[in-house]
Amino acid sequence: MHFHIAVAVIIWAALFVESRKIRGISISYKRFYKERKSFLCIDGSKLIPFEQVNDDYCDCADGSDEPGTAACPSGRFYCTNLGFRPHYIQSSRVNDGICDCCDGSDEYSSPALCQKTCRNLGQQERAELEERMRMLSEGLLMKRQLVEEGADVWREKQAELTDLQKVAEDLQVRLEYLRRRKSDAGAQKEKALTAAQHPTGQEGLRSQIRAELPLDDHGQSLQDTDRLGDKDEGVEPRTDSAAPREESPNEAEVRGGDPSEDDPDVKAAVEAAESAVSDLNKAEEAHQRLQMEIRELEERLAIDYGPEREFLFLLGRCFQITAYEYSYTLCPFNQVTQKSQMGTEVLLGKWDAWDGPPEDLYGVMKYDRGEPCWQGPTRSTHVQLVCGTDSTLRWVKEPSKCHYAMELQTPAACQPQQPSRRGVHNEL
Structure with a gap:
């Protein structure tokens, strides 16, 4: 008799602890969710009874009282994802029947059967990272x-x-x-x-x-x-x-x-x-x-060929790629053209300048003053440069009317690896 009572007490205690578990928060946020009589919204706007945390009702304007439910429109749920990268998802995706966290923690009370894929994803990402580092090392040597x-x-x-x-x-x-x-x-x-x-x-x-x-x-x-x-x-x-x-x-x-x-x-x-x-x-x-x-x-x-003139070797060379029914030709520091299957050639832009952001100025080439579109603007092209062990056009798109985007892979675009900020979140 006493044995059955003890087992029941243990089960009840475990269920109680599980019911009070604050889901959807990172380790750095746990200090805000220590169980006490009241809970202060993280933005400091309101003080509520602690029992109202994760009760599926939004009390705080910043959604901090409902990290583990979908009650707050602005809420975020933290996926721990052991073995892979942790990240946040919108709280509206919690218990929606779709597994968004690789550890399945976002579907803790839905009928969805989430497979634990964090370990495999982590191994795949590490392999990809090793390949990128190998390519970067070879690319820097070629550069x-x-x-x-x-x-x-x-x-x-x-x-x-x-x-x-x-x-x-x-x-x-x-x-x-x-x-x-x-x-x-x-x-x-x-x-x-x-x-x-x-x-x-x-x-x-x-x-x-x-x-x-x-x-x-x-x-x-x-x-x-x-x-x-x-x-x-x-x-x-x-x-x-x-x-x-x-x-x-x-x-x-x-x-x-x-x-x-x-x-x-x-x-x-x-x-x-x-x-x-x-x-x-x-x-x-x-x-x-x-x-x-x-x-x-x-x-x-007079052309700017990069801080160390590393892009000078591209002068006089041309690269081609076929997409759909067109053939595209990029001649760095000269022009970009498009040729149809009928042989009609259209100028998509002439070399203008480097157009990357301040932290990566030489990451984007700008070509403008192309032929005018019918009832549209003058054609132009932006070429994104990425690190690789050979020089080749990887893709071409037309994101908006008469504006084209290309990606050119070349060892000249390789840069020494900067300290990674992956996994660091601005949570406050």
Whole structure:
């Protein structure tokens, strides 16, 4: 008889303790729920009898009197989740028939049969963490190599720019010379034509023209060159001592044509003028191409490639991914495009700037000024950069009309692991 009474007392005591167990609170909050005559709401707004804690009626504005029920709209239930990460859920999800805590503690009085999955989840998370740490370690090693390669490329580009600028300076000097040569040759051509059309009394002008003819790159006038040619071909060279017989205007008219066409001085002057113009045009074209190369190189060197220029290796590379019926191409520091199956290509944005948050500025690339959407905004793209041991596009989305989002995995985005705050909660 006494044995049965003792057993009943033990069972009753256990049930009483279980009934008074304050569910849904963390260890750091237990000090607020020590059983006493009254309970002070954690926000200090109200004092209620302790019996009203977890009685399925919301008395405190902050919901602190009902941590283990769904009575308070703003209440939170703490999942202990031994073997996994503890976390909070909304109190409205307590005893709703769905297992939200991996230890099943949120369904303590519902018909739901919750399986204890915390141990398996913990093992899976630890394995994933180990894989991420391995990838981070390899990625950081590759990043260090990219930084060293980037430094070499940067020096090469700077040296290339210096060489191009020196060539441009030398070419500018030659341009000034060729412009003067063109001007002088044009003036001599006009003098030669005037002397040929008015031959009487113009021998002095002819001699002056011969003396002033521009020199070629070998230091000879084209007049002398013509004479040497005549000698080589067995033709008796012309001499200045025997002046040609001057032809009267009437004789030229009878012979027909322009009297200057066969004049050797006019021919030499015309050839000199044409040569000067041709040489100047070629030099100006070369100067324009050179200036374009210098501008492009200066623009590339002006781009921010990261704190250690670790993203410089992405310059000149392009990455592709296919999603649905489109093919997307990302060319870092250049542009983003979309191509349909029909071959139509659309510009989704040009490189603009880094657009990550202050604590991770180089985590997001911004591309804007793409083609306008029909009845919509101008297309733009944001590219999220994540750590990985290779460089590849992982996905592309269109979260809003004409605004695209991509994720680019690359070792250049790897950062040393910061102290983890996982499991630390701001509970007050």
